[in-house]
Amino acid sequence: MPHDTSDYRLDEIDRRILHALMDDARNTSASTLAAEAGVSGATIRNRIHNLEDAGIVRGYTAQVDFELAGGKLTNLYLCDVPVTEREAIAHEARAIPGVINIRTLMTGRRNVHVLAVGESTSDLRRIARQLTDIGIHIEDEDLVEEELFAPYGPFHPDDGEQTPEANDFISLSGDASVVEVTVQPDAPIADRTIEAAAREGILDEETLVIAIEREDLELTPHGDTVVQPDDIVTILSRAGGDADALSAFRAPPSESTTQ
Structure with missing residues (x-):
């Protein structure tokens, strides 16, 4: 059943699910989570659907090493965009071939971060030109060497035997x-x-x-x-x-x- 994000309140089971999905969504098993949380597998699957319907879980993406995948280059562009145009320009930038991720910040300079992948430095220059053409001012850029991810710590269940006071x-x-x-x-x-x-x-x-x-x-x-x-x-x-x-x-x- 769909939930309005303003009404959906996370409980201990939801937080446990989110931590597991952030840690390794591919190998997260509903049956394993159910055994750890003391509920049924169907309850875990239902909770995951609810988190997706509420927009809390927005999707599942693969983390790709583009250097190993054919020696490709990953570049991060730190950009400045007028706040009133930020959302529209971000959607335009997303359509540029090679752009794989866009992060918009609330305030300040460098309020749009664009992550792109190219076959060569000339390919990255082509992406930079296209970003400039749609009104993005690139303040700085650099090749990405490594990107590390970790689940959100406060969502981790306490160690030891789980006997929750209340969800x-x-x-x-x-x-x-x-x-x-x-x-x-x-x-x-x-x-x-x-x-x-x-x-x-x-x-x-x-x-x-x-x-x-x-x-x-x-x-x-x-x-x-x-x-x-x-x-x-x-x-x-x-x-x-x-x-x-x-x-x-x-x-x-x-x-x-x-x-």
């Missing part, structure tokens, strides 16, 4: 909060209906289940809805989403951790 947390007025949490396999609420969980005291009166994400489905919960392991459940907690509110969705601590 996402929103504080409301008073002590209330909206919390998103993944149901662990041995959680008290797993395989019970919401009505039964409330009757048995697993869900307290201060906690209301308001949404369930299951694989590629978004469910509206009712009393007879069975909460399943790996469900991503959104709850409204009038007690502030404290440990008691989340305990229904977590596996009980093992004896080794309680001794």
Whole structure:
């Protein structure tokens, strides 16, 4: 389902996916990510589609060594373009044969960076002339020797065993909060209906289940809805989403951790 980028809020699962895709999109496996995050493979695939629909993941590109690919030259042009014309000129520059990447900056001089590939220095001079012809002032240029990439560090999941407190947390007025949490396999609420969980005291009166994400489905919960392991459940907690509110969705601590 498409999302407006202003409304899409990243949670722990989304951040884990983004880090893995930035690190190595080609070899990122939905099943591996699912096992690490404690959710199903279908949930991971659904989240990737949502990130793409929201425009957060814009595409997947190959990193090519053009020197090895036939001895080609990669050149970076640092350019100055009037701010009011920057967007239009950037699109024109993108159409020039050999141009492979354009980066526009918000303010200041050298506010457009153009990356281009040529067979020879004469080819790079031809690209420079064409950039000048469309109104781009080239302030400096140089051959690119190496370009390194790395995933965004804060998206990396914490090391060690993953037992997330909550995927996402929103504080409301008073002590209330909206919390998103993944149901662990041995959680008290797993395989019970919401009505039964409330009757048995697993869900307290201060906690209301308001949404369930299951694989590629978004469910509206009712009393007879069975909460399943790996469900991503959104709850409204009038007690502030404290440990008691989340305990229904977590596996009980093992004896080794309680001794």
